[in-house]
Amino acid sequence: MPDVLIVGAGTGGLAAAIYSARAGLETLVVDKAYPGGQIAMTENVENYPGFLSISGPDLIDKMVEQATHFGAQIVSEEVRRIVPIDGGTFQVEGTSSVWDVKAVIYAAGATPRMVNVPGEKELTGRGVSYCATCDAPFFRDKEVVVIGGGDTALDEGHYLTRFAAKVTIVHRREQLRAEQILQDRAFQNQKIHFELPYLPVEIQGDSKVEGLQIRHRDSGEMKTIPCEGVFVFVGYDPSTGLLARLADLDDGGYVKTDDNMRTKVPGLFACGDCRSKLLRQAITACGEGATAAVAASHYVESLSH
Numbered sequence: 001m002p003d004v005l006i007v008g009a010g011t012g013g014l015a016a017a018i019y020s021a022r023a024g025l026e027t028l029v030v031d032k033a034y035p036g037g038q039i040a041m042t043e044n045v046e047n048y049p050g051f052l053s054i055s056g057p058d059l060i061d062k063m064v065e066q067a068t069h070f071g072a073q074i075v076s077e078e079v080r081r082i083v084p085i086d087g088g089t090f091q092v093e094g095t096s097s098v099w100d101v102k103a104v105i106y107a108a109g110a111t112p113r114m115v116n117v118p119g120e121k122e123l124t125g126r127g128v129s130y131c132a133t134c135d136a137p138f139f140r141d142k143e144v145v146v147i148g149g150g151d152t153a154l155d156e157g158h159y160l161t162r163f164a165a166k167v168t169i170v171h172r173r174e175q176l177r178a179e180q181i182l183q184d185r186a187f188q189n190q191k192i193h194f195e196l197p198y199l200p201v202e203i204q205g206d207s208k209v210e211g212l213q214i215r216h217r218d219s220g221e222m223k224t225i226p227c228e229g230v231f232v233f234v235g236y237d238p239s240t241g242l243l244a245r246l247a248d249l250d251d252g253g254y255v256k257t258d259d260n261m262r263t264k265v266p267g268l269f270a271c272g273d274c275r276s277k278l279l280r281q282a283i284t285a286c287g288e289g290a291t292a293a294v295a296a297s298h299y300v301e302s303l304s305h
């Protein structure tokens with residue numbers, strides 16, 4: 001029986017794996033895709049201590065190397081169910097495996113939110129994208145629009161200017177939500193233009209994106225921005241559906257834990273972007289992953305007494 005099963009191989013899950021495996025616990029990390037989570041889609045990370053600048057994929061490669069070096073095993077499978085068993089252990093069901101484990105650390109993160117306007121679903125992959133790092137090279141010398149005014153929108157918008165001829169950021173308020181350093185950088189970038197305060201109305205195009213129709217929040221004035229790409233960065237939804245009947249969730253669907261990452265179910269811990277908290281960053285996910293692993297090791301030890 002593995003001691004600890006970690007759901008999700010983003011920064012939180014991998015940090016938990018490093019601490020858990022290094023503490024001598026048999027550690028299994030299960031991720032529905034490749035290790036990495038959201039940061040794997042980030043071109044340039046410049047606020048992770050110790051690195052002035054590192055790409056998301058490089059940071060993840062180092063974490064995977066470190067976790068496996070200490071003995072963690074990483075498997076690619078989607079976790080479907082987590083069932084607490086009498087005696088304080090768990091049965092975890094994946095798409096093709098069932099694991100009996102002593103403790104579970106839930107680090108499944110969050111997924112990009114849709115803006116829910118006509119044309120979005122139909123044109124996803126045909127000009128509508130949720131990942132600049134993945135898709136920006138397709139828009140070399142083209143005009144693109146970014147929807148959103150948070151850190152992600154400005155970060156990714158800045159990255160898009162390496163390829164696109166023009167990047168228009170459409171945000172629903174006059175005031176951007178992003179941190180000041182990202183705003184300053186965007187305002188200085190000649191390729192970035194703003195449409196404030198405008199709401200997205202429809203992504204237009206038959207087989208591919210041709211424009212974004214927007215409406216002025218106050219005057220109701222409508223106009224269309226011709227473009228070949230629309231990048232949607234309007235926040236994230238926590239991937240916590242599996243915990244809905246197990247743990248307490250906040251109003252946004254994020255998992256509630258105590259300071260030691262314990263949910264209300266003994267032996268079930270949560271860390272990273274799926275957790276209810278102020279700051280969702282790699283550094284906070286890693287700190288929580290470390291705490292969850294140590295708390296889980298105490299729990300595993302308590303089972304044998």
Ligand code: NAP
Pocket residue numbers: 047115147148149150151152153155171172173176177199200233234235236279280281
């Ligand atoms: P966010 O901070 O929640 O911002 C979402 C943006 O989308 C807001 O500007 C919001 O407008 C807008 N929005 C939401 N729903 C909308 C809708 N239906 N229609 C139009 N606009 C809509 O999300 P995020 O930017 O993805 O950031 C998520 C977390 O990751 C944050 O904690 C952020 O600090 C962190 N992050 C950090 C960095 C960095 O440090 N470099 C980079 C990326 C992400 P309002 O402002 O009006 O609500």
